[in-house]
Amino acid sequence: MDAKFMNSLYPYQFFQLTYGPFHPTLSDREQFPFLYQMAPEDTSLPMAMVSLILHFSWNWVGLTISDNDQGIQFFSYLRTEMEKNILCFAFVNMIPLNIQLYKLRAEVYYNQILTSSSNVVIIYGETDSLLSASFRRWTSRGIKRIWVTTSQFDVTTSQSDPLTELFHGTLAFAHHHAEISGFRNFIQTLNPLKYSDEYLAGLEWMNFNCEVSASLCKTLRNCSSNSSLEWLIAQTFDMAFSDDSYDIYNAVYTMAHALHERLLQSVDNEEVHLSNCMKLYSLIRKAHFTNPVGDRVNMNQKEKLQPEYDIFQIWNFPNGLGLKVKIGMFSPYFPHRQQLHLYEDAIEWATGRRQMPPSVCSADCGPGFRKFRQEGMAACCFECSPCPENEISNDTNVDQCVKCPEDQYANAEHIHCIDKTVSSLTYEDPLGMALTLMALCFTAFTSVVLGIFIKHHDTPLVKANNRNLSYTLLVSLIFCFLCPLLFIGHPNAAKCILQQITFGVVFSVAVSTVLAKTVTVLLAFKVTTPGRRMRFYLIPRASNFIIVICTLIQIILCAIWLGVSPPFIEIDAKSEHSHIIIVCSKGSMIAFHCVLGYHGTLALGSFIVAFLARNLPDTFNEAKLLTFSMLVFFSVWVSFLPAYHSTKGKVMVAVEVFSILASSAGLLGCIFIPKCYIILLRPERNSLKKLREKASS
Incomplete structure (x- = not known):
């Protein structure tokens, strides 16, 4: 639902629980007093992405967002976090919502990514946006990048072999939550061909979290859409709802708890007025409980905690089937520099090696050199110049070389200071x-x-x-x-x-x-x-x-x-x-x-x-x-x-x-x-x- 439709319901005082990405406009209590967003605000998502960027020693990334309130707010948060850590944007593309305007600029956006020296591109938008269409177009035209996005963004492509480009792919952030009870049994009996609705057959909960050996997961290469998924259960795959599905799941339980509480109050007062929306809404706003999977649900907006994130490496298979390999998680509640935890073995299996390809504006200035920035260059972009005479640098990317003491001199590589030999004009000379x-x-x-x-x-x-x-x-x-x-x-x-x-x-x-x-x-x-x-x-x-x-x-x-x-x-x-x-x-x-x-x-x-x-x-x-x-x-x-x-x-x-x-x-x-x-x-x-x-x- 968009803001205009939500606003049209206001005169009728319909109570609304929404799922999907958090929308800053819909959080206005005066404009939408009867609306509650199940999704938490992603204020810690930029922090999580920056932590991932720092972990892989990237400092030169591109950004592509939708030109709407959500995209602009995300850009603002992300830019603040990147400036704190001296990271730079190689480019920022804001995809318009107007399709005519988008058509005029589509080639510009494509060339911007194609010609950029950045190997990493952050994408933030909705599944049904023009940004999603752009992403499909870029991947179909062969752009090889590391795409960093959220699980709410549609990242499935038509690639037939996920193992052809192990150094490029998609890293997706998803809200952390436990497995839904009974979901495994439901998947066991599911066959996508039984559903005539193509959207139902392609729901995002058909993505699977693989945390087993490589030999087992490689069998997915032979997966096709007309086969039953029952065999997956035998492979002990962990399965979980998508963020949207989980929001719906919590919304149902929230309504159930509110109705149950209202019913108890009515019984105590020997009267039943379940049609009273205001009383029901009041109960929903105060609801806090533990859902069946063990996660805390607190409907008080002011007390709502920041979400934790699971990080996935996504493989795309034919017919829109995707495989999510969980490679780590991020928790904002851990101490600084300890919030990101990656599973090195999973990264090595999913990408072919433990290290990701570099994405920097300038190559590192090794020992013996110092960074030299020209006027107008970004903070991450620099040139390397040798240390002056009798000065050294024994680390990478130093701004200034260190002068050796007077009783020492720099070696030829300008890495170490060596003690000078004391001498004079002697008879042995x-x-x-x-x-x-x-x-x-x-x-x-x-x-x-x-x-x-x-x-x-x-x-x-x-x-x-x-x-x-x-x-x-x-x-x-x-x-x-x-x-x-x-x-x-x-x-x-x-x-x-x-x-x-x-x-x-x-x-x-x-x-x-x-x-x-x-x-x-x-x-x-x-x-x-x-x-x-x-x-x-x-x-x-x-x-x-x-x-x-x-x-x-x-x-x-x-x-x-x-x-x-x-x-x-x-x-x-x-x-x-x-x-x-x-x-x-x-x-x-x-x-x-x-x-x-x-x-x-x-x-x-x-x-x-x-x-x-x-x-x-x-x-x-x-x-x-x-x-x-x-x-x-x-x-x-x-x-x-x-x-x-x-x-x-x-x-x-x-x-x-x-x-x-x-x-x-x-x-x-x-x-x-x-x-x-x-x-x-x-x-x-x-x-x-x-x-x-x-x-x-």
């Missing part, structure tokens, strides 16, 4: 070993040169180039070559301070000695001419004053450095992916650059003085050698600055060590190698006679 070997070799070579100069200290070449300053320079170069050993090895606070202070002071001695040599050469030719009164500048101690004063200035700069911000141990966890580098930080970078700048100032002074004295006439004039040595010194340290600031960790330390070795080697090679060549290989040029011959010519 290949780079540290190479630099150590270079430092020791240069130290030994410089010591050999010093020995050569000491052995030939009385030769004109050694005397002419101020042997005391040469000794001082060679000794300072030995310390310059040994200085890198402080940079190699596991650093500590003392080594960090000694590195920079030793480097600053020792190099100041070396460069100031070069400056003293160049000044001595220049003065030797400029102020020693007859009649000059500046000869006192050439006393041996004058050059020593230059070295002491220049070195003292550097010591003062280093003292300020230590007082303001001294070097300290720094843990570098970022320079290398899998290592924690322990290095010595410079502390005050301004002080460090001041020390380097002072070295550059001394070198520049030496270069200018040596350049001015480069063409002075003397056999053993070393001004040209000093000029070239300062040019090499400048080249090394000018290259050092950009290289130093563009590297980190061990490489940064190695750059500084290499610059120390290279600049020291430049001074040694440019100043002393040519002299050693003459002393060792051309001794004839290292004689006073040769010097006089050169001077006279």
